Amino acid sequence: HIPVICIDGPTASGKGTVAARLAQRLGYHFLDSGAMYRITALAALRSGLAIDAAHEAQIAALAQSLPVRFEGERILLGDEDVSSAIRTEEAGMNASRVSALPAVRQALVALQHGFRRVPGLVADGRDMGTVIFPDARLKVFLTASVAERAERRHKQLISKGFNANMQDLRADLEARDARDSTRSVAPLQPAQDALVLDNSHLTIEQTVEQVWVWWQERQ
Ligand code: C5P
Structure with missing residues (x-):
């Protein structure tokens, strides 16, 4: 059985960074489901679909045969490198809206399952x-306060050369969390067997260390 570690949580909780570092440390594959x-x-x-x-049906059909490739840090849609285009706040908000459509979520299941390959997988997302991966060996639900998450997102955007205003960021975060938590399918919530970690006052390194300890305990 191929082992899976799930790192779920709200926007800007640090799960992407933590998941990527764990994957690297373990030599496992990494799934950034939000990118999908x-x-x-x-x-x-781009296809002109609102x-x-x-x-919903048309977008789901698109998702089903999405010509997406993950090449290290680069994410390709067809032949185009969309790594930066998908990282804007607007792209995040659009992703949140598209992810509330049940047929779209369904269409992306097989693609996500395909990432479970030897020797193992670290998957980052909401569900x-x-x-x-309901049978994952370790499930972590990572959270942090809204203030802390807005601060992190702000730093991240500025470092990438984007403009960002704290007030707007915080409002966007809260709107996204609200939509993700109240949608009818796969709402954002910890799995029953997830270990919840509030990392508001932890560094990325400390967070990775905690998850690492939990992982060792599962071996
Ligand atoms: O994690 P990231 O910010 O890239 O995700 C973008 C959006 O995609 C989230 O706000 C959420 O609405 C959606 N998403 C989801 N299920 C996942 C991953 C992301 O619904 N597994």
């Missing part, structure tokens, strides 16, 4: 432990 929703939203908008329930 971001790319689906981008592909839909992201709403009226276009990795609840829906996609």
Whole structure:
């Protein structure tokens, strides 16, 4: 049975960084499931499809045959490098809207399962432990206060050369959390068997260390 570690949690909780570091440390594959929703939203908008329930079937069809490739740090849609295009706040908000459409979520299941390959997988998202890999060996739900997460997102955007305003960021975060937590399918919530870690006052290194200890305990 191929081992899976799930790191779920809200926007800017640090799960992406933590998941990537664990994957590297273990030599495991890494699944950034949020990127799939971001790319689906981008592909839909580029095809002229508004992201709403009226276009659910069409967007799901698009998601089903998404020509996406992960090459190290680079994410390709067809032949185009969309790594930066999908990282804007707007792309995140569009991803959140597209991810509330049940048929789209369903269409992306097989693609995500495909990442479970030897020697193992670290998966980062919202529903990795609840829906996609319910039999994962370790499930972590990573959270942090809204203030702390807005601060982190701000730093991250500025370092990438994007403009960002704290007030707007915080409002965006809260709107995204609210949508992700109240949608009808796979709402953002810890799996019953998840270990919850509030890392508001922890560094990334300390967070990785805690998850590492939990992982060792499962061996
Ligand atoms: O993690 P990231 O910010 O890239 O995710 C973008 C959006 O995609 C989230 O706000 C969420 O709505 C959606 N998402 C999801 N399920 C996942 C990963 C992301 O619904 N497993």
